[in-house]
Amino acid sequence: MKILIIEDEEAAARRLQKMLLRIAPQSEVLQVLESIEGTLNWLAAHPSPDLILMDIHLADGASFELFRLGRVEAPVIFITAYDQYALQAFRVHAIDYLLKPVKEAELSEALQRYEHQQKKAAPDWAALLESVQGSSPGKRFLIRIGQQLKVVDLEDGAYFYTENKSTFMMSKEGKRYPLELSLDKLEETLDPRRYFRANRQVIFAMEAIAEMYAVSKSRVKVALGPEPTFEVVVSTERSPGFKKWLTGEA
Template sequence: MKILIIEDEQHAAESLEELILELRPQVIILASLSSVEDSIDWLSSHPSPDLIFSDIQLSDGNSFEIFREIDPGCPVIFTTAFNEYALEAFKVNSIDYLLKPIKKREVGKAIKKFEDLYQHQVVEELNNLKKLLANTEATSTQTLKKSRFLAKSGQTLVSIPSKDVAYFQAEDGVVFLYDFKGKRYIVNQTLEELTEDTDSNSFFRVNRQYLVHIDSVKEAHSYFKGRLKLELNPAGHDDIIISSNKSNLFKKWLDQ
């Protein structure tokens, strides 16, 4: 934790620093500043600290002038001999307000309050970041995968939703799209291109000839040498064999 102290009384600044380091030896005190002007200059030219302890009445004015001039980018714990500034203090990123003479116990409670708030904020921000990344990935995936396929039936062009595709079959250099009603269409894409264009959670390239939708899989039977024999609905026009190399991947895909 990196802390900045703003205090115009040297003895008070040194005393506060000692209390902080007794309570949290791992803390780094970045600087101890004594004026509004110095504080604005420092905050303008350095990365934000994690926390600021600030007196209110300084040698050249009121510390609120600092925070009206520049956003510190971190919480502030105010220290003062006067209680009439409490309301204004809480308008300027303040998380606590300590009256002088400052006691070790009060400083400890104030730091603990900051740590509790900060840790909660970090966890919340991490969770928000994870959600954002998940949403971004999902959106990116959706934009890359096609939701419809342009197909041809005779002289007619039709647009078929991805969810209505039972499987694609390559035959003699032509790729056919079969819907769940068993109707066949021609598509002007290779199976390799279609594999890239389809959602891998819904479609699986079982062999060189077939790219199948998970809802079209009727049954899978053990076959010779660790292979699988697949039955589709609607039925395919030849034996659909999955190699031993792909059979485990296919089983995991079915079990997702």
């Protein structure tokens, strides 16, 4: 199995090569490339590899440009940070995606998946590009919890909140799911007739409201169900809009 590595972080590239030696000693790393330009030149001068391990963010831009130019013919395992739109698309169209820092067990599973899919049709890169670029967030998210993959419908969310710079969804059943999307992006996606942004930390659904209390003339405390571990207070600047939202005037 001849593999091309496209990775602009030298340490990450070395790690990948060491892991490949351990889990796939029969494989051959043809080259390690760190840019779109270098990759284009290499692909133009060499036969297509069997497999490409590709980082998304390269030294001179996003690797999607390689697909736009139609130069990628080999199956690809993507390497990426947490990018919500990319993760959904890659799971459908690519062999797999690996989250940095890459774990040896996950790389091994990805290589096994590559072996199993050799008889299947080639990925639809045009569909991949269309799904990743220029699209708005979907109503469903593919999330990863350890080795488990789960599809979560945003409409099942009682409320969404941030904690330690991470975003979470609390379902109506009281289950918490990590989301790879900011509250700002979620606010653009959610139905404004049903969900309200109380402050910088939380967005909640109308039906999640259990009780409300006047904290001051301009602030309202909201009790939610399932009960959160934090206090929810509609900020002063959002209170007028909150009252209109409650009565359907917003």
